[in-house]
Amino acid sequence: MLPMETKIIHFFRSVYFLYYDGFINMKVGKTLWLLIAIKLFVMFAILKWLFFPDVLQERFDNDAQRGQYILQQLTQEK
Amino acid sequence: MEHTDLLVDWSRAQFALTALYHWLFVPLTLGLTFIVAIMETIYVKTGDPKWKTTTKYWMGLLAINFAIGLATGIIMEFEFGTNWSNYSWIVGDIFGAPLAIEGLMAFFMESTFFAVMFFGWEKVSKKMHLTSTWLVAIGSNLSALWILIANGWMQHPVGMHFNPDTARNEMQNFSEVIFNPNAVSKFLHTVSSGYVLASLFVLGISAWYMLKKRDIAFARRSAIVASSFGLIASLYLVTTGDQSAHDVALTQPMKLAAMEGLYDGEKRAGIIAFGVLNSAKTISNDLDPFIASVEIPGALSFLGYHNINAFVPGINDLMNGNNKRGIISIPEKMKLGKIAVASLGAYKNFKKAKDTEHAAEALKVFQAHQKYMGYGYLKKPEDAVPSIALSFYSFHTMVGLGSWFIILFIISLYYTMTHEMHNKRWLQYLALFTIPFGYVAQEAGWITAEAGRQPWAIQDLLPVGMATSNVATTSVMITFWLFAVLFTGLLIAEVKIMLTQIKSGPEGH
Numbered sequence: 001m002l003p004m005e006t007k008i009i010h011f012f013r014s015v016y017f018l019y020y021d022g023f024i025n026m027k028v029g030k031t032l033w034l035l036i037a038i039k040l041f042v043m044f045a046i047l048k049w050l051f052f053p054d055v056l057q058e059r060f061d062n063d064a065q066r067g068q069y070i071l072q073q074l075t076q077e078k
Numbered sequence: 079m080e081h082t083d084l085l086v087d088w089s090r091a092q093f094a095l096t097a098l099y100h101w102l103f104v105p106l107t108l109g110l111t112f113i114v115a116i117m118e119t120i121y122v123k124t125g126d127p128k129w130k131t132t133t134k135y136w137m138g139l140l141a142i143n144f145a146i147g148l149a150t151g152i153i154m155e156f157e158f159g160t161n162w163s164n165y166s167w168i169v170g171d172i173f174g175a176p177l178a179i180e181g182l183m184a185f186f187m188e189s190t191f192f193a194v195m196f197f198g199w200e201k202v203s204k205k206m207h208l209t210s211t212w213l214v215a216i217g218s219n220l221s222a223l224w225i226l227i228a229n230g231w232m233q234h235p236v237g238m239h240f241n242p243d244t245a246r247n248e249m250q251n252f253s254e255v256i257f258n259p260n261a262v263s264k265f266l267h268t269v270s271s272g273y274v275l276a277s278l279f280v281l282g283i284s285a286w287y288m289l290k291k292r293d294i295a296f297a298r299r300s301a302i303v304a305s306s307f308g309l310i311a312s313l314y315l316v317t318t319g320d321q322s323a324h325d326v327a328l329t330q331p332m333k334l335a336a337m338e339g340l341y342d343g344e345k346r347a348g349i350i351a352f353g354v355l356n357s358a359k360t361i362s363n364d365l366d367p368f369i370a371s372v373e374i375p376g377a378l379s380f381l382g383y384h385n386i387n388a389f390v391p392g393i394n395d396l397m398n399g400n401n402k403r404g405i406i407s408i409p410e411k412m413k414l415g416k417i418a419v420a421s422l423g424a425y426k427n428f429k430k431a432k433d434t435e436h437a438a439e440a441l442k443v444f445q446a447h448q449k450y451m452g453y454g455y456l457k458k459p460e461d462a463v464p465s466i467a468l469s470f471y472s473f474h475t476m477v478g479l480g481s482w483f484i485i486l487f488i489i490s491l492y493y494t495m496t497h498e499m500h501n502k503r504w505l506q507y508l509a510l511f512t513i514p515f516g517y518v519a520q521e522a523g524w525i526t527a528e529a530g531r532q533p534w535a536i537q538d539l540l541p542v543g544m545a546t547s548n549v550a551t552t553s554v555m556i557t558f559w560l561f562a563v564l565f566t567g568l569l570i571a572e573v574k575i576m577l578t579q580i581k582s583g584p585e586g587h
Binding site: 014018019022036040042056057070071073075076 | 142197198201571
């Protein structure tokens, strides 16, 4: 019987090599990862940052103000 | 800035564009995960390495679809914060829990079991690998569950309480939200449609191999699984569709009337099996709604209420009211809705002035009229009616194609079981050319569900015009086109990579 500590180390080594070997031996997967990276970059670093601010977060400091603003919209008060 | 119709239209168009593109990728993942799990189960049971090759091949195509579709749904979350901030605020507490569970589930499932499924063939035992594949299938479908619970709530809001001080809906009963009949039927109908699409995809590509006279044994193996799984799924799809229509009849009668182009309600209402709408027909004239139609008598009453003699209200009944049937007219609902809006305003002002007595009275009036609140924002009664043409044609396209898929699966199952499919070129062509129609049916289903419930962002409570943010219309227009370019690029990439993989064949993986 292996001691618990050795078993844990062995488990994490196996998990590490599962991913490591998996990524190293990928064929079409490398193209896909590149595509995923480009896509996420475009989405988060360009689209989200430049075009998609969280309107209520930016315009108001706290939830009380946000709630009041929405109430104002719902009650159609100018 | 004011809410303008143009802003609302562009915000809706942008959301529809992203959702429709996102929905090109999701259903294939939902179904293909189950198909590879079935194939791998056969491999583990039989020990035949050919089934391992077959499983790995389809797993490769699943990986491509998954990678390209990954995170396309996140764009919708961006849009919630920017274009639909009023809506996001109002639903926040209801959406928060299901979406947080979905996020956590997707993250843990995708980072662990997906990795074992793709990388673990030679690293873990056969049983462990098979378990991971099944967990990916179940997990990806459960992931869809939480999104569809949130969507089901928008179609039929239950289990919540509107807090007039914070303008937010607060969850009162979590189990009412997750067992909302609309959510349950929507989930089952949506995932089973994904199984059908994936079956069509596998069958169509298998047919392509047969047409090219290559990898015939592999193609036959795949076609058997696709045909049998597809047939079971498409028959199940009929039952979930029936339940879905029943829920729509009970909670969104205007949507059902629009889906069938039914203007005047009737007992033993029929379903239009085939019809061409009369474009000159409006609510205010007496023209025939159809230029040509073939009707199945009593079928709509049965579909909607599970009773062939049931009365199905038409658009005119819902618009003008029907005392005999206890239906309140839209103008009346608008009056009640305006009382709700005004009393909410009064409550807010009395509260601000610290006049608790009048605030309590105003709150009582608001709560008594709250269920009509959304109607108070409509500019004219006709705004309560969705596009009849869009609802009718999308619904009938979905149903018509769904019927065709059942026939195709029956034929292909018969010929694969009798070892004759590889000789039937007509069937191979039919299977191949049906793949795009699987996608058309998926998109038509989305349009039926979402365009059919207009003008509501939240049924009866919040019309889309009140759900949008006060942002510049031009900014929404710019991002619409940016998404159109981005998603089209992704789609082209997917098709290109897929085609390369398909051409390389099962041995090339």
